[in-house]
Structure formats: C-alpha cells, structure tokens
Amino acid sequence: xxxxxxxxxxxxxxxxxxxxxxxxxxxxxxxxxxxxxxxxxxxxxxxxxxxxxxxxxxxxxxxxxxxxxxxxxxxxxxxxxxxxxxxxxxxxxxxxxxxxxxxxxxxxxxxxxxxxxxxxxxxxxxxxxxxxxxxxxxxxxxxxxxxxxxxxxxxxxxxxxxxxxxxxxxxxxxxxxxxxxxxxxxxxxxxxxxxxxxxxxxxxxxxxxxxxxxxxxxxxxxxxxxxxxxxxxxxxxxxxxxxxxxxxxxxxxxxxxxxxxxxxxxxxxxxxxxxxxxxxxxxxxxxxxxxxxxxxxxxxxxxxxxxxxxxxxxxxxxxxxxxxxxxxxxxxxxxxxxxxxxxxxxxxxxxxxxxxxxxxxxxxxxxxxxxxxxxxxxxxxxxxxxxxxxxx
Amino acid sequence: xxxxxxxxxxxxxxxxxxxxxxxxxxxxxxxxxxxxxxxxxxxxxxxxxxxxxxxxxxxxxxxxxxxxxxxxxxxxxxxxxxxxxxxxxxxxxxxxxxxxxxxxxxxxxxxxxxxxxxxxxxxxxxxxxxxxxxxxxxxxxxxxxxxxxxxxxxxxxxxxxxxxxxxxxxxxxxxxxxxxxxxxxxxxxxxxxxxxxxxxxxxxxxxxxxxxxxxxxx
Ligand SMILES: Nc1ncnc2c1ncn2[C@@H]1O[C@H](COP(=O)(O)OP(=O)(O)O)[C@@H](O)[C@H]1O
Ligand SMILES: [Mg+2]
Numbered sequence: 001x002x003x004x005x006x007x008x009x010x011x012x013x014x015x016x017x018x019x020x021x022x023x024x025x026x027x028x029x030x031x032x033x034x035x036x037x038x039x040x041x042x043x044x045x046x047x048x049x050x051x052x053x054x055x056x057x058x059x060x061x062x063x064x065x066x067x068x069x070x071x072x073x074x075x076x077x078x079x080x081x082x083x084x085x086x087x088x089x090x091x092x093x094x095x096x097x098x099x100x101x102x103x104x105x106x107x108x109x110x111x112x113x114x115x116x117x118x119x120x121x122x123x124x125x126x127x128x129x130x131x132x133x134x135x136x137x138x139x140x141x142x143x144x145x146x147x148x149x150x151x152x153x154x155x156x157x158x159x160x161x162x163x164x165x166x167x168x169x170x171x172x173x174x175x176x177x178x179x180x181x182x183x184x185x186x187x188x189x190x191x192x193x194x195x196x197x198x199x200x201x202x203x204x205x206x207x208x209x210x211x212x213x214x215x216x217x218x219x220x221x222x223x224x225x226x227x228x229x230x231x232x233x234x235x236x237x238x239x240x241x242x243x244x245x246x247x248x249x250x251x252x253x254x255x256x257x258x259x260x261x262x263x264x265x266x267x268x269x270x271x272x273x274x275x276x277x278x279x280x281x282x283x284x285x286x287x288x289x290x291x292x293x294x295x296x297x298x299x300x301x302x303x304x305x306x307x308x309x310x311x312x313x314x315x316x317x318x319x320x321x322x323x324x325x326x327x328x329x330x331x332x333x334x335x336x337x338x339x340x341x342x343x344x345x346x347x348x349x350x351x352x353x354x355x356x357x358x359x360x361x362x363x364x365x366x367x368x369x370x371x372x373x374x375x376x377x378x379x380x381x382x383x384x385x386x387x388x389x390x391x392x
Numbered sequence: 393x394x395x396x397x398x399x400x401x402x403x404x405x406x407x408x409x410x411x412x413x414x415x416x417x418x419x420x421x422x423x424x425x426x427x428x429x430x431x432x433x434x435x436x437x438x439x440x441x442x443x444x445x446x447x448x449x450x451x452x453x454x455x456x457x458x459x460x461x462x463x464x465x466x467x468x469x470x471x472x473x474x475x476x477x478x479x480x481x482x483x484x485x486x487x488x489x490x491x492x493x494x495x496x497x498x499x500x501x502x503x504x505x506x507x508x509x510x511x512x513x514x515x516x517x518x519x520x521x522x523x524x525x526x527x528x529x530x531x532x533x534x535x536x537x538x539x540x541x542x543x544x545x546x547x548x549x550x551x552x553x554x555x556x557x558x559x560x561x562x563x564x565x566x567x568x569x570x571x572x573x574x575x576x577x578x579x580x581x582x583x584x585x586x587x588x589x590x591x592x593x594x595x596x597x598x599x600x601x602x603x604x605x606x607x608x609x610x
Pocket of ligand 2: 432433434554555
C-alpha cells in the first residue's frame with residue numbers, strides 16, 4: 001500500500017494520547033453543535049418567513065379612522081373591481097379573539113370560499129377538505145397552538161365562542177393544522193366569512209379588509225395611485241411594506257443570533273488558546289525529537305496538519321449531525337425559547353428542515369480556520385527553534 | 393570526513409566555544425573529553441546542525457552543515473547523522489519499534505519495509521527482544537539501546553553520542569563499550585562526548601580530543 005507507513009504513524013499518534021484526542025473532539029464538537037444549531041434555526045425561520053411573504057397578496061386595503069383600523073363597507077369590492085389590472089379581490093374578515101382568562105388569544109380568519117383564495121398557503125390547506133360541507137356547518141380549522149390550548153381546557157371537539165353582543169356560538173373543530181405551519185398559523189382559527197363576522201361582531205355589510213392581486217408588477221404604483229384616488233380614508237399596504245416589516249423583526253432577532261454566535265466563537269477561541277498556547281511539554285519535546293531525527297519544519301507542519309484535520313473533521317461531523325437531530329428532530333428545546341422567547345406560540349413551533357450547503361460550508365470555515373491556526377502556529381514556533389533547546 | 397574551521401559559539405556574552413579547528417576522519421572513533429561545562433554538548437549539537445555557530449564553518453563530507461537551509465539540512469541529517477542524547481529522548485508511551493520508525497516517516501512509504509529496517513536496527517543494538525514493550529517500562533540501559541537503534545536505522549555514516557554512560561550502571565557501561573566496537577566494525581565514524589574515565593577501557597583504536605573552557609587541547 002502506498003503511504004501505509006505515514007498512515008500508520010498518523011493513527012498511532014492520534015490514539016497515543018486518548019485523553020487529549022477525546023477532549024479535543026469533545027470540546028470542538030460542542031462548539032460546532034452550538035454554531036450549527038444557531039445557523040439551522042436561523043435558516044429555518046428565514047425560510048418560513050420567506051414563504052409567508054411569498055404567499056401574501058400584492059396589496060391589502062384597509063380603512064383608517066383616527067389612525068385606527070376600522071371595518072370597511074362590502075361595496076368597495078365592486079368599485080375596486082373596476083380598476084384595470086386587478087386580477088383577484090378577496091374580502092377578508094379577521095380579528096383577535098381573547099379566551100376567557102384573557103391571557104391567550106387567537107387570530108380568527110374568515111375566508112370566503114366562493115372567491116379566489118389569495119393566500120397560496122391556505123389554498124394548500126384546503127385542498128383535501130370538503131369545502132361545501134365546511135362552509136355549511138359551524139366549523140373551524142385551528143392552529144396547533146390553539147388546539148393545545150383548547151384541549152387543555154377540555155374542549156376536544158368544539159368550543160363556545162362568546163360574541164360581542166353576548167351570544168354563544170358553538171363551533172366544531174373540523175381540522176387541526178400540522179405543527180410544521182405553527183410559526184405562521186399556530187394561533188390561527190379559520191372559519192367561513194359569515195361565521196367569523198358573527199364571532200367578531202362585524203356588521204353583515206362590512207369586512208375587515210380587502211386583499212387584491214395584480215398580475216403585472218409594473219402596474220403596482222399605478223394601481224396604488226388609483227386606489228388612493230378612489231377612496232379618501234384608505235390605507236394601502238403593499239407586499240413590499242410587509243416584507244420590510246418582517247425584515248425589521250428579523251434583523252432585530254438576527255442581532256440576537258449574531259451575539260449568541262459571537263459568544264460561542266469567543267469561548268471557542270479561549271478554550272483553544274488555553275489548550276494550545278501551553279502546548280504541553282510532551283508535545284514540545286516530541287517536535288524537537290522529530291526535528292533532531294531529520295524531519296524538516298515542513299514535515300512537522302504537514303504531519304500536524306493531517307493530525308488536526310482528522311480530529312477536526314470528526315468533531316465537525318459529530319457536531320453538525322447532533323445539531324441536525326437537536327433542531328429538526330427534537331425541535332431545539334431551550335434554544336427555541338431564546339429565539340422565539342416573546343412569542344405566544346413557542347410550544348408548537350416546528351422548525352421546517354432547511355439545510356443549506358453554504359451554511360454548512362460557513363460553519364466549517366468558521367471552525368476549521370481558527371482550529372487549525374491555533375494548532376499550527378505554536379507547532380511552527382517550536383519547530384523552527386533549535387531542537388537542542390527543547391530537549392534540555 | 394568532518395572539518396571544523398575557526399569555530400566560535402557565543403551565548404549572549406558568554407563564549408562557549410572558541411577558535412575550534414578539528415578534522416575527524418572516516419571510521420575514526422573520537423572521545424571528546426572535558427569537565428562539565430567545557431562545551432562538549434555545544435560542539436556536538438553544532439556538528440549535528442541543531443544549532444548555528446556564531447562564526448566559522450563545519451564541513452561534513454564537504455557540505456557546509458552550518459549554512460544549509462532547513463529542508464536540505466534535515467535531509468542531510470536523516471541520511472548521514474545519528475544522534476544519541478544523554479537522556480535518550482524517546483517517546484515514552486510508544487514501543488521501541490514504533491519509536492525507531494519515526495525518522496523514516498517523511499522518507500519511506502511502505503510500512504513493511506520500514507518495520508523490517510527497524511527490526512534490523514534493534515537487532516544490531518541488541519534490543520530486538522523488547523521490540524514491542526512500552527519504552528517507559530524499560531531500564532536505562534535498554535532505553536539507550538533503543539535510542540542507538542533509532543540513530544542507526546538509516547545506516548548513517550556518523551554517530552554522535554552525548555554522555556552515553558551518564559545514566560548507566562557499570563555493567564551497562566561495559567556493554568556500551570562493546571557496542572561501540574561493533575559499530576566501528578560497521579564502518580561508522582563515532583564521536584563520543586564524555587567525562588567518564590571508563591572509556592580508557594575501549595578496545596578499539598580511538599582519538600582523544602580534550603575541551604577546556606571552550607578550547608581544544610589535543
Ligand atoms: N543555550 C545556552 N545559553 C546559554 N549558555 C549556554 C547554553 N548552552 C550551553 N551554555 C553554556 O555553555 C557552556 C558549555 O555547555 P555544554 O556544551 O553543555 O557543556 P558540557 O556538555 O561540556 O557540559 C556552559 O557554561 C553552559 O552553561
Ligand atoms: Mg553536556
């Protein structure tokens with residue numbers, strides 16, 4: 001076998017000091033585990049938000065009075081449909097519903113199934129549902145967080161909503177949304193448009209807002225102008241506005257991720273510094289011995305590079321794999337609280353599996369460069385000094 | 393052949409070697425004598441290229457060892473020079489066999505060939521029976537023989553010993569003298585730095601060089 005001697009000596013050296021090998025791999029893989037977990041969660045949330053934004057309607061039209069959003073008349077729909085270029089108009093009814101103890105709330109979304117559904121994610125959800133049956137009865141589709149709340153209060157099949165005019169409305173739990181949608185739909189209740197109006201106390205001839213889609217993006221500014229000309233007390237929210245709002249929230253959270261990440265990295269450096277700035281006496285002596293036996297500085301560096309690469313790759317695989325299991329299978333306990341701390345749905349969020357090759361590459365580079373450097377620099381320093389000094 | 397011309401070695405203000413001029417012929421045995429601190433180890437380490445002289449030259453087979461760049465020097469050392477340290481400098485948690493493979497790693501590819509060479513060297517140094525024990529468990533005399541085996545694994549022409557009997561009892565010291573005879577018969581050029589009078593009993597022809605305060609008195 002070619003190079004069998006080199007390989008033999010490499011493994012011999014790796015396993016010669018098992019304590020050192022295990023501690024190096026252990027410390028490194030913990031760091032990589034933390035780094036990868038943070039990156040995986042970040043990527044997953046980013047992907048969820050991205051798909052939310054993608055599924056938003058192009059414009060949302062709201063009515064404002066005194067800076068507060070109020071319901072708007074149903075007949076605006078007819079007026080909007082006159083605007084050339086608008087491809088779909090969806091009247092929407094929604095609002096917060098506070099449960100008895102007032103601590104928990106759900107977002108009730110009324111959907112008019114006779115119209116086009118402007119939200120593509122919802123469209124997916126309704127694909128395998130008998131719509132006619134759903135609309136006819138007093139039914140609701142609930143998010144996973146809402147469902148666990150209801151269940152904990154022994155509402156397993158239906159719930160009695162209390163409308164603003166004091167009426168009880170019994171609504172059957174028709175379906176529970178999968179946990180994978182929890183980040184966006186965890187605390188959502190979907191009902192028919194009429195039922196939502198009743199529960200939220202919206203007048204028969206009113207709606208909360210209107211979502212419209214426009215085929216041609218070049219028309220956006222034009223259509224926004226036309227809408228503003230049509231109604232004087234209107235607020236037009238474009239997809240770009242929503243995207244900006246999400247970006248703001250995410251950048252804020254991104255800051256938290258970044259500081260977490262920096263803390264990890266600093267700890268990593270400190271540990272490595274402690275470990276290798278005092279390259280132990282045995283290692284120092286060994287390098288000097290090898291030099292005295294005819295190893296050049298290059299021979300030493302090459303050997304140590306291979307040696308540290310092997311343990312680094314081991315640690316990397318262990319760290320990334322366990323982070324994958326931790327985030328995507330166990331759903332990142334503890335770390336999740338840090339990421340979604342203020343949210344009212346942290347218990348039912350499931351991180352969708354997104355693993356980006358560039359993320360893995362970033363983690364690898366962030367880890368391997370300081371790791372290898374922290375080993376090779378002190379080794380090089382020892383190797384270039386006279387073996388006579390180190391062998392005293 | 394080793395030629396040393398006008399060699400000086402300074403450590404800061406202290407002159408450890410002063411104006412050394414020497415010639416050592418092939419297959420010669422040289423006993424480098426002198427009290428502790430006279431400069432014996434310093435001279436040996438300059439000959440082996442572990443350290444650079446302050447001025448002067450050392451030519452080994454016409455190679456200016458003190459002026460070679462690192463890679464060249466390392467290759468030269470591997471091919472031509474075996475060094476046995478006073479405290480042996482073995483890797484204690486490896487076996488003798490694995491210890492003496494170490495010089496071959498950058499140069500030899502086949503594990504089988506290397507192990508064959510190693511066993512052969514252990515045989516010459518009379519320590520093959522302990523080839524697979526852990527070095528830390530061997531006696532001083534045994535460890536020295538492992539160190540000698542490592543020094544001769546690549547059949548270098550020159551062998552340098554620094555205080556080879558300092559860590560040995562009388563019996564082992566006499567065994568070492570026998571080994572020197574054996575090595576001379578293998579055509580080695582041998583330099584032994586020592587202040588041990590036991591070398592008067594050496595049964596081969598040898599030259600004595602006396603060092604005093606960093607100067608040679610032949
Ligand atoms: N690296 C060094 N720095 C300063 N002084 C040294 C160094 N190495 C040796 N010396 C000094 O040089 C002199 C000769 O040392 P050495 O060659 O070890 O003597 P010997 O081997 O004959 O006992 C001693 O006085 C010693 O203290
Ligand atoms: Mg000495």
